[in-house]
Amino acid sequence: MSEITAGSPAPDFTLPRDGGGTVSLAELKGKQVVLYFYPRDDTPGCTKEAIAFTGLGAEFEAAGAVVIGVSKDTVAKHDKFIAKHELGVILASDAEGTTCEDYGVWVEKNMYGKTSMGIERATFLIGPDGTVQQVWRKVKVPGHAEAVLEAVKG
Numbered sequence: 001m002s003e004i005t006a007g008s009p010a011p012d013f014t015l016p017r018d019g020g021g022t023v024s025l026a027e028l029k030g031k032q033v034v035l036y037f038y039p040r041d042d043t044p045g046c047t048k049e050a051i052a053f054t055g056l057g058a059e060f061e062a063a064g065a066v067v068i069g070v071s072k073d074t075v076a077k078h079d080k081f082i083a084k085h086e087l088g089v090i091l092a093s094d095a096e097g098t099t100c101e102d103y104g105v106w107v108e109k110n111m112y113g114k115t116s117m118g119i120e121r122a123t124f125l126i127g128p129d130g131t132v133q134q135v136w137r138k139v140k141v142p143g144h145a146e147a148v149l150e151a152v153k154g
Helices: 044-055 057-062 075-085 098-102 144-153
Strands: 014-016 022-024 032-037 065-071 090-093 106-111 114-119 122-126 132-136
Touching (some): 014 090, 032 144, 044 065, 044 075, 044 144, 075 090, 132 144
Antiparallel strands (some): 014 022, 032 122, 106 114, 122 132
């Protein structure tokens, strides 16, 4: 798969989501979509990121954007994560990893000298027409949700 960059068509997806049901890019056509990938529910960085997006939820909504977090965690784990931290973003489960691969975020990671496969923290801003407008890779959590909101408003 070629790397997804601004101007690329966003790969479509339909994934199970928190609370039951599914979320798909096709059903969100006409809205801006903030699609953020994160490694795992209830870990420090992932929790801070989800809380930051939740805190700005009303502003994203006012700007016409839907925020969706994606990890390989199960829907049941997502539901617990949302309840524990009172999150207000959609969390989608990519247990098979297909969407992670389609977006190029399933990568080899190196931690403490050990390599393993995992999700690279990345965010994709998808326009109402389904085209990727902006990409953030190797995201650092502090200030990230605010930067994405500025891009949505821009």
